[in-house]
Amino acid sequence: MGKMRRAAVAAVGALALLSPAACGGADSGADQEVEVFTWWADGGEKAGLDGLVAAFDEQCDYSFVNGAVAGGAGSNAKQVLASRLQQGDAPDTFQAHAGAALSDYIAAGQIEDLSDLYEEWGLTEALPPGLIDNLSVDGKVYSVPANIHRSNVLWTNKAVLADAGITAEPTTLAELFAALDTLKSAGIGAPLAIGKDWSQLMLLEAVMISDLGPEGFTGLWTGATDWNSPEVTQGLENYKRLLSYTNGDRDTYDWTDAGKLLMDGKAGFFLMGDWAPGDFETKGFTDFGYIAFPGNGDTFQWLADSFVLPQGVDNPEGTKCWLKTVGSAEGQQAFNIKKGSIPARTDVTEADYPAYQQSAIQAWKTGTQVPSCAHGAACSQGAMEAANSAIGKFSSDQDLAGLQKAMSAAAALGKN
Amino acid sequence: MLTRVRRWGPGLLLISPSLLLLGVFVYGLIGWTIKVSMSDRHSAAESDGFVGLSNYVDLFTNDINGRFLHSLRNLLIFTVVFLLGTMLLGLLWAFLLERGVRAEGLFRTVYLFPMAVSFVASGVVWRWLMNSGQGDDAGGLNAIFGQLNLDFLQNSWWTDPEWGMVAMAVPAIWQLSGYVMALFLAGFRGIPAELREAAAVDGASTFQLYRRVLFPQLTPVALSALIIVGHMSMKMFDLIMSVSGAQWLTEVPAVYVWQTLLTSDYAKASAISVILLLLVALVIVPYLVQTMRTERRS
Numbered sequence: 001m002g003k004m005r006r007a008a009v010a011a012v013g014a015l016a017l018l019s020p021a022a023c024g025g026a027d028s029g030a031d032q033e034v035e036v037f038t039w040w041a042d043g044g045e046k047a048g049l050d051g052l053v054a055a056f057d058e059q060c061d062y063s064f065v066n067g068a069v070a071g072g073a074g075s076n077a078k079q080v081l082a083s084r085l086q087q088g089d090a091p092d093t094f095q096a097h098a099g100a101a102l103s104d105y106i107a108a109g110q111i112e113d114l115s116d117l118y119e120e121w122g123l124t125e126a127l128p129p130g131l132i133d134n135l136s137v138d139g140k141v142y143s144v145p146a147n148i149h150r151s152n153v154l155w156t157n158k159a160v161l162a163d164a165g166i167t168a169e170p171t172t173l174a175e176l177f178a179a180l181d182t183l184k185s186a187g188i189g190a191p192l193a194i195g196k197d198w199s200q201l202m203l204l205e206a207v208m209i210s211d212l213g214p215e216g217f218t219g220l221w222t223g224a225t226d227w228n229s230p231e232v233t234q235g236l237e238n239y240k241r242l243l244s245y246t247n248g249d250r251d252t253y254d255w256t257d258a259g260k261l262l263m264d265g266k267a268g269f270f271l272m273g274d275w276a277p278g279d280f281e282t283k284g285f286t287d288f289g290y291i292a293f294p295g296n297g298d299t300f301q302w303l304a305d306s307f308v309l310p311q312g313v314d315n316p317e318g319t320k321c322w323l324k325t326v327g328s329a330e331g332q333q334a335f336n337i338k339k340g341s342i343p344a345r346t347d348v349t350e351a352d353y354p355a356y357q358q359s360a361i362q363a364w365k366t367g368t369q370v371p372s373c374a375h376g377a378a379c380s381q382g383a384m385e386a387a388n389s390a391i392g393k394f395s396s397d398q399d400l401a402g403l404q405k406a407m408s409a410a411a412a413l414g415k416n
Numbered sequence: 417m418l419t420r421v422r423r424w425g426p427g428l429l430l431i432s433p434s435l436l437l438l439g440v441f442v443y444g445l446i447g448w449t450i451k452v453s454m455s456d457r458h459s460a461a462e463s464d465g466f467v468g469l470s471n472y473v474d475l476f477t478n479d480i481n482g483r484f485l486h487s488l489r490n491l492l493i494f495t496v497v498f499l500l501g502t503m504l505l506g507l508l509w510a511f512l513l514e515r516g517v518r519a520e521g522l523f524r525t526v527y528l529f530p531m532a533v534s535f536v537a538s539g540v541v542w543r544w545l546m547n548s549g550q551g552d553d554a555g556g557l558n559a560i561f562g563q564l565n566l567d568f569l570q571n572s573w574w575t576d577p578e579w580g581m582v583a584m585a586v587p588a589i590w591q592l593s594g595y596v597m598a599l600f601l602a603g604f605r606g607i608p609a610e611l612r613e614a615a616a617v618d619g620a621s622t623f624q625l626y627r628r629v630l631f632p633q634l635t636p637v638a639l640s641a642l643i644i645v646g647h648m649s650m651k652m653f654d655l656i657m658s659v660s661g662a663q664w665l666t667e668v669p670a671v672y673v674w675q676t677l678l679t680s681d682y683a684k685a686s687a688i689s690v691i692l693l694l695l696v697a698l699v700i701v702p703y704l705v706q707t708m709r710t711e712r713r714s
Binding site for chain 1: 458460
């Protein structure tokens, strides 16, 4: 009898230990809700999202559910998203960098073709054709861009340039080198400020646009331009030379640290995307100038956040209404004024925006659009990561042939 | 038959939940990882093509810039320095305390405390301490050296392409030396006083006492310390992520797994994980075998 009781106790204990695993969450499943998955959890991004939600509430009969995952500049969110997609528990829509960064999702059949909706909503006319070209995969578009940032902008410290006697802003690579030499002889040790891996990749891309032109540059990532050609070698040599003007401990710098070198007058130039002025202004630095990277002409290197329609969501109509709002003039206006970026649409009223953004809107309308790999618009996530690693290696060993070989291999990743 | 079931049945039933959980979540998932590592699942798309060991071969022969070998080299430097540093410092501190200093309790706490701090928290502080700026731009330790007119001590810390990983081991040594000290101290205390007395009666000098009597008794403790610190070192991730972030200079296999996983290259990430598991097993399995033998003997 005693043994029986012992066995019973053991069985109950064993069951009790197992039971927590049996609890599961019930799906909300409400048809009127649209869960929007982003990593916009604070600052200007959150304000922009709020603006977008206000426009959504006006235009649609659905209610917005905030599925934001904070932290890690989106890397936390991407992990959560990957596991949710694998479990077939996709949010109604999610944020992703527009362009080639979506190629994994497309190949996996996880997001749907939006080409027909583009026609229906008039986005084909409202967005610049260059952008639509960059966004298309086999003639189909899979995402609606909410905003545009420009990445090939060279920020200047006006006071530092004036002190060194530089009056004309450089417009070609040769002029840039001359200006850097002038700054160096004026006692500025590292006239060009730069941060770690991805910001160095941005610099490399900007140099390549100057040396290869917009078409040749875009071809680097699509496979149309050979990474081993002599023109590319020339571009890489220019890049190597530019690195020699930068802060030596660049691999320890986040972009904001590098920006501080410009603010403190320890550098005259700083290459960064146009989210930089937001940081400058919150830190009280207003004496900055901006030019397109010398030699880039009117090429506008863009990156964008966009939203997609995942396969098999509960509420596709609600998601479509969200995407329509994101693409609409009102939605883009509400989002971008607060976030500090510019609308992807070309039919916007510039006067509503601050000075830098007005010039960017102008450049967006008239320029040639090329995507950026450093931000996933031009290349897959795997290629971007491999390129960053190769750039990091080059930063420490300056092995140009090794860089060329590695970049060639990296660009080929994700194109099976 | 029934009696035998009655004898071990309830016991088995009681441990069955943990057996089941371990079976599924540890061994089952290891098996799953090995399966993925032999597939061609290089993106988010489902794919179960079996490619045998080619992912492993690629890591060693066909990785861009020899990246995997580079991460192994970094790990080797880190591990050697980390092990030597903790063992030597730990032994030295334990020896000093064992010689009977005053306020032993205080010193013990002081040395042991760093272990209570997480690698992430100490990594953030050491990131600042090991600022690579020199001269006018110096910060952290380099600035202190500058103020003490010890400028020759200023160095580039973890940003040195060849020996950066030595600097990376410094915070790890700082954190775990106290733990090794505690292990050795326990080892010293476990040696019966009779042995010391017998040595003294036989006329052994202090040096001889330590060399011939006490240190040999510490071998098992030293082995445990090596294993514990060694396997921590192999899996090192959080410290490196908070000091340098994920980048080429300081990449070790664990960081490489993370980077690969973020780009949805599941097959490659699994292959690196399996190699990492084998490396750790290389250290731990002989130790387990040896422990089991000793236990059986006693």
